[in-house]
Amino acid sequence: MANTSLLELESDSGIEAACKRLSMSKREFLQFCAAMSATLGLPQGAEAAMATAVAAKQRPSVIWLHFQECTGCTESMLRAEHPTLEKLILDVISLDYHETLFVAAGHQAEAARKSAMAAHKGKYLLVVEGAIPTKDGGIYCKIGGKTAIELLKECAADAAAVIAIGSCASWGGMPSTDPNPTGASGVAKVLGKPVVTIPGCPPNPYNFLSTVVHFLTFGSLPAVDHLGRPKFAYSRLVHENCERRAHFDAGRFAMDFGDEGHRKGYCLYKLGCKGPETYANCPTILFGDAGGGTWPVGCGHPCIGCTEEGVGFQKPIHMLAKMKNIEPPLQYARIVEEKGTGATIGAAAVLAAVAGAAAGAGAMVAKNLGLSHKAEEAEKAKDSGEKAGV
Ligand code: FSX
Ligand code: SF4
Ligand code: F3S
Numbered sequence: 336m337a338n339t340s341l342l343e344l345e346s347d348s349g350i351e352a353a354c355k356r357l358s359m360s361k362r363e364f365l366q367f368c369a370a371m372s373a374t375l376g377l378p379q380g381a382e383a384a385m386a387t388a389v390a391a392k393q394r395p396s397v398i399w400l401h402f403q404e405c406t407g408c409t410e411s412m413l414r415a416e417h418p419t420l421e422k423l424i425l426d427v428i429s430l431d432y433h434e435t436l437f438v439a440a441g442h443q444a445e446a447a448r449k450s451a452m453a454a455h456k457g458k459y460l461l462v463v464e465g466a467i468p469t470k471d472g473g474i475y476c477k478i479g480g481k482t483a484i485e486l487l488k489e490c491a492a493d494a495a496a497v498i499a500i501g502s503c504a505s506w507g508g509m510p511s512t513d514p515n516p517t518g519a520s521g522v523a524k525v526l527g528k529p530v531v532t533i534p535g536c537p538p539n540p541y542n543f544l545s546t547v548v549h550f551l552t553f554g555s556l557p558a559v560d561h562l563g564r565p566k567f568a569y570s571r572l573v574h575e576n577c578e579r580r581a582h583f584d585a586g587r588f589a590m591d592f593g594d595e596g597h598r599k600g601y602c603l604y605k606l607g608c609k610g611p612e613t614y615a616n617c618p619t620i621l622f623g624d625a626g627g628g629t630w631p632v633g634c635g636h637p638c639i640g641c642t643e644e645g646v647g648f649q650k651p652i653h654m655l656a657k658m659k660n661i662e663p664p665l666q667y668a669r670i671v672e673e674k675g676t677g678a679t680i681g682a683a684a685v686l687a688a689v690a691g692a693a694a695g696a697g698a699m700v701a702k703n704l705g706l707s708h709k710a711e712e713a714e715k716a717k718d719s720g721e722k723a724g725v
Contacts, residue, residue, distance in 0.1 A: 371548060397433075402468075402503070445479045496531065499532045507521050509648050568616045603636070612656045
């Protein structure tokens with residue numbers, strides 16, 4: 336399949352049937368698969384494999400649990416402005432248990448969950464939305480007489496893979512905001528083992544779909560970072576690809592909501608934008624299908640760091656972001672050719688300093704100058720180890 340090209344698939348009857356099912360033209364469908372493959376950073380040929388896998392309609396069974404949250408994850412998936420995305424999500428998975436979307440209630444719903452788990456034992460995907468309250472024996476969230484902790488453990492036991500969707504399920508998110516009265520925690524912490532996390536409040540549906548299609552095509556979930564986040568979506572800082580980055584580098588900032596700088600689309604760093612310390616692909620894939628600028632910063636609001644544990648729902652909105660290991664945006668021409676290690680970080684520091692980065696930002700970048708990516712990864716691993724108590 337790796338050698339099959341998208342062009343050869345144009346006349347494939349399976350693809351034709353899939354397009355009919357999804358009310359898409361062949362061109363749209365194949366373009367979508369090519370875009371998804373590129374987003375996942377897969378080699379040439381993978382787009383055809385993905386198109387075939389989606390068309391084959393294998394539909395892994397999905398059990399979707401809801402705990403402490405606002406249902407925004409589900410809303411963002413299924414009320415996506417892009418009708419194709421919503422259709423594709425429902426087409427590539429068999430949603431066998433989902434409390435919000437289920438017609439069944441009470442005992443009927445419980446029976447459906449149990450029978451789906453038994454019928455697809457060891458094969459189903461468990462998707463968890465919402466945090467798990469752990470204080471006082473977990474009494475703050477109960478479904479069908481069971482605590483969220485009990486339900487999660489029961490459903491995870493026979494799952495092929497567990498995906499924590501949204502920031503709440505990833506690490507506690509909004510319900511875990513200080514003083515965290517219910518002891519809201521993430522799925523990995525409660526299960527005591529790593530899971531794939533797709534943080535964001537709400538998360539981007541495209542990242543969820545790409546993760547599931549990867550599973551469908553290759554039988555495995557995509558490569559993840561030390562927090563379980565798929566690398567294809569969370570390996571770059573928001574700040575690296577932000578459309579306002581040129582203003583940051585040139586020292587042009589909005590100082591107040593509605594001031595001249597804000598109206599002119601200047602950088603939101605001084606209004607507390609956390610893009611410089613938040614890993615996510617929002618500026619590159621955007622949200623919905625309403626044209627350009629459809630992401631927080633694009634709409635004039637600072638990034639609150641919703642995908643980043645310790646930033647979103649923890650740091651006050653107006654607090655200045657910590658400058659991380661910042662690299663120049665991909666679209667900038669290099670100012671120093673790479674020689675050995677460190678050139679890129681050096682270039683970023685020079686660029687930030689020369690261009691008049693925010694007061695303090697230059698110093699922070701300089702502080703991080705000596706940090707290579709490896710060192711930062713090690714630092715992050717240490718941080719998360721400390722948090723996990725290991
Ligand atoms: Fe809401 Fe989901 Fe935020 Fe949480 O998203 S959008 S509170 S991440 O679990 O429903
Ligand atoms: Fe964009 Fe925020 Fe970075 Fe400014 S600080 S360039 S608004 S991500
Ligand atoms: Fe969240 Fe910031 Fe993206 S607030 S949606 S990570 S731009």
